Amino acid sequence: xxxxxxxxxxxxxxxxxxxxxxxxxxxxxxxxxxxxxxxxxxxxxxxxxxxxxxxxxxxxxxxxxxxxxxxxxxxxxxxxxxxxxxxxxxxxxxxxxxxxxxxxxxxxxxxxxxx
Amino acid sequence: xxxxxxxxxxxxxxxxxxxxxxxxxxxxxxxxxxxxxxxxxxxxxxxxxxxxxxxxxxxxxxxxxxxxxxxxxxxxxxxxxxxxxxxxxxxxxxxxxxxxxxxxxxxxxxxxxx
Numbered sequence: 103x104x105x106x107x108x109x110x111x112x113x114x115x116x117x118x119x120x121x122x123x124x125x126x127x128x129x130x131x132x133x134x135x136x137x138x139x140x141x142x143x144x145x146x147x148x149x150x151x152x153x154x155x156x157x158x159x160x161x162x163x164x165x166x167x168x169x170x171x172x173x174x175x176x177x178x179x180x181x182x183x184x185x186x187x188x189x190x191x192x193x194x195x196x197x198x199x200x201x202x203x204x205x206x207x208x209x210x211x212x213x214x215x216x217x
Numbered sequence: 218x219x220x221x222x223x224x225x226x227x228x229x230x231x232x233x234x235x236x237x238x239x240x241x242x243x244x245x246x247x248x249x250x251x252x253x254x255x256x257x258x259x260x261x262x263x264x265x266x267x268x269x270x271x272x273x274x275x276x277x278x279x280x281x282x283x284x285x286x287x288x289x290x291x292x293x294x295x296x297x298x299x300x301x302x303x304x305x306x307x308x309x310x311x312x313x314x315x316x317x318x319x320x321x322x323x324x325x326x327x328x329x330x331x
Contacts, residue, residue: 135318137319139322144324145305145324145325146322146323146324146325147307147309147322147325148322149319149320149321152318152319193260197318199318203273203318204250204262204265204273204275205250205252205262205309205320206262207252207259207260208259209259210259210260
């Protein structure tokens with residue numbers, strides 16, 4: 103079974119600063135995808151970034167980038183130039199590409215951006 | 218392109234009743250997944266439907282069921298409601314056929330069981 107661990111329940115960052123959210127996962131699969139989802143107080147879950155396990159290059163989407171360490175099974179999210187609108191819960195998620203694939207989420211981390 | 222829509226947004230039911238939640242996926246998406254979100258358990262996968270067939274199922278009791286229609290719209294049903302079923306129920310859609318594995322979520326239905 104796959105597991106996703108987000109060990110930090112809460113983090114806080116000053117506006118315009120950089121913050122890194124940690125995530126580790128456990129799987130015996132070799133082909134899989136990893137995601138970071140954002141859930142603002144409005145509750146709409148939004149996809150932030152995704153990473154294919156077979157790609158060595160770290161994914162980047164504007165101010166969001168990941169540090170994907172496949173051997174260490176680590177998948178952290180870096181948010182640069184933090185904005186007030188980044189305040190939300192962030193979920194790390196995993197899905198394998200085999201049969202019966204399903205999205206497995208971590209417990210989430212609450213990020214607060216301070217003005 | 219319109220996003221995933223869920224109805225109703227809020228629902229209050231009494232223990233023992235049953236409830237049906239609806240989800241309309243993004244146009245062209247054939248896969249619909251359902252998740253239960255609670256403060257204690259986090260996000261848990263309920264089931265996934267693709268082309269009117271349940272393709273995958275999580276570890277929930279048989280009181281939780283779902284279906285998908287030919288237009289890809291999906292419903293989930295919970296029978297004999299329990300207090301512990303109070304949660305935010307999220308629906309997500311994805312293209313499904315050649316999976317991009319990206320799932321797009323709806324706003325959720327907040328179910329309160331009293």
